[in-house]
Amino acid sequence: MNRIMVVDDEAIQRRVLGKMMREALPDGEVMEAGNGMAALELARLHAFDMVITDIRMPIMDGFGFIEHMKEIAPDCKIIILSGYRYFEYAQRAIQLGAFDYLLKPVKEESIAQMLDKVKETILKEKQQNIEQENMKRQLDSNLNVYFEHLLQEWILGNATTGAQLQEIQQQYSLGMYGAVFVTRLVELHAEPLSLERMGEIRDLMPDQYSTHTGFNGRVLSFFPPEDKRIIITIMTDDSPAILLNSLNEYIQNYCRQLSERYNLNVTVGVGEVGSDFYLSAAKSYREALEAAEFRYFLTDDQVFYYRELAGRMKPMHYDFLEAAAVFKDCIRASKTELIIQHTDEVFHRTLEEGLPYPKQWQKSIVYLIYNIATVIKDFLSEEDYRSTLAEIEKRITACATFLDCKKEFLDILQQIMTILQSCRTRKHATIVERCISYIDNHYMEDLSLDSAAQQIFFSPNYLSKILKDHLGVSFTKYLTEIRLKKAIQMLENGDMKVYEIAGKVGFKDDKYFYRVFKARFGITPDDYRKNNALKE
Structure with a gap:
């Protein structure tokens, strides 16, 4: 690519984007404009391969610019800047003919990937033109x-x-x-x-x-x-x-x-x-x-x-942001049946008032999944996350039919839910290990669920649920079991008084220690020590 334009009314963001573009494309020419009108004036003077433009700008916004640019330079690849809060802007821009979109905040990796995508598209178009010309000459x-x-x-x-x-x-x-x-x-x-x-x-x-x-x-x-x-x-x-x-x-x-x-x-x-x-x-x-x-x-x-x-035939005007929130809740709660139900509703509602244009529908579904996929963003590396999004777009746009798209959509959501569950399991296992380690080192103290949760920076209810899921017992029962095991070791390997052992393992009341010990082993601590001595 020889020439690129960055259009944004925010001077700092425009300069940052321009700098990124120049670093990513050192041999190319990068021009800047502060609004759509100024950008059109540049477009009338120069041929651009690619334009990155914001939507919300004074004098002429991104929508007006895209419409006019398509008349001036229909082959120019227009990339819009979009945030998750402005999904309807991205939808409309795509309908007007935008090539693709970049999610804010823009990162250098995103710029590099988008440049590669545009270069590949331009190269393919040139190659297709060459092939078409060859086929023309060869056609009998x-x-x-x-x-x-x-x-x-x-x-x-x-x-x-x-x-x-x-x-x-x-x-x-x-x-x-x-x-x-x-x-x-x-x-x-x-x-x-x-x-x-x-x-x-x-x-x-x-x-x-x-x-x-x-x-x-x-x-x-x-x-x-x-x-x-x-x-x-x-x-x-x-x-x-x-x-x-x-x-x-x-x-x-x-x-x-x-x-x-x-x-x-x-x-x-x-x-x-x-x-x-x-x-x-x-x-x-x-x-x-x-x-x-x-x-x-x-x-x-x-x-x-x-x-x-x-x-x-009806252009799409359906806002998927509410649907994305519902799907994310279902995925977090691992509700497969609700995911299937909401998918049926979304796909059915899409066709209630007419048939959307297939390419517009596919891009909207890709953007919907991008919104849903944010539930796993914090669990994946930046590279893995971007690779996952790229694969999602490839799978959706490859669908030949609406029903294929629905099936692929469900498969992708199931994949996202599996990734989330797997990452949560690893995270929970780490939490349980930290809690067990803390109990092992502090069982002799006045220990409680609240104090343990405070030490490892989790809420008591959340920690209690995780321990119950992983260990099968409550925090209190696990702590008591550890204290009794430590008491057994002291009874077997020393001559400390029972009341002293009770204090050493965290029981403030030796009478309570007696009751708990007998309830667990069927005999008192004194009888346990005597029986152990007889065995030896």
Whole structure:
């Protein structure tokens, strides 16, 4: 990366972040701005690879900056600064197109990890661009290379000049009305599809359409430039009724053929049928892509019509902070059943008012788990904690469906609870050892639960519970048992008077010592000494 900008109205924090960035990227250029407006002025003069910005700033806040920055430099990676108290800010920023977020207070390790993540993303994008260009050159297409590229530019909304649209019209004679389909293919076997096989699948769409429906309109299929696992299909006719009548039946047949013949998992997204299709094709394509994404929630379907889904798509406005607090309480109390119950409620409530956008949902769930995971932060090293968070994000974003995400969510919470229980067990064992050591060294004194707890800096109730859980007896019973064992040793190995032994082991009243001793061993201390002497 060559150039980075830090945007924050707090001068000290901005300089600290800038210093961190310069140290982490000594060969790069780091610029600073005190608000969103000043940052935009810099962005108009310089090309930035990455921007780190606060949200709450005067003149222009982070939200306004993100919106304008996406217009000026859509490829720039925008990182927002977020605290746990402002989760809704992070949610909105992600919805506006932020690449990622850093949690306050920002540490050098966080900066280094984020730089690595951005570098890796930029490198992957460049590599993908290279690979896409190579695939373009290698693809054995039935369409002329130039016109396929022109179709791609048109469907992406880039071919907007009259001359380009006229070229497409002259070459393909498309109808006035049309719709765009996207077919997303996922192999069900380990071996990836070859380019030749992908070309064969691409050509199946227009060939089979006319065969099955008797459709006489124009059908074209081609690949987008960025992803060769998607096939774009354009269908047009001068009559919208003819176009719509046979549409659903054909697409179902097409999906079935692809699944059976090529062993593929097929998802089809269908954009709206539009008039003046030369101008509305790009919109229909975007709708088709968006509709296909919702198989994440609707796993039983293969075909997704934008017109049917549009009313159900809802941006997320749900605040997970309250849910995070509930989950943390359940984890601390080791309440697995309540965790399952609250998970059901959260996932069900999410879908009550509509379907959120899948990527927005995944990022929100990751952020929810980040909040929950704070229960184990103090028990792990900084490196282990950050590694755990990174693995959580990887697992959630890899989920192909909403149900997979729910299962993974529960597994992650169970893992967090196991870590907490394990760390608590080790901590409690240390407390018990300290308490036992203290009793062993002070049993002869006027010892009580309160005084022992005070010495090892724990509350009496907490210490009592831990001792009961680990030793199976109360503090008083354990102390009495130690005192009696010490008394036995003195009775067996010396000639001290019984009342003297009682005082030496912590009993103030020798009569009480007699009662406790007899209750424990069935005989008095004097009889115990006599019996022991006879044995010797």
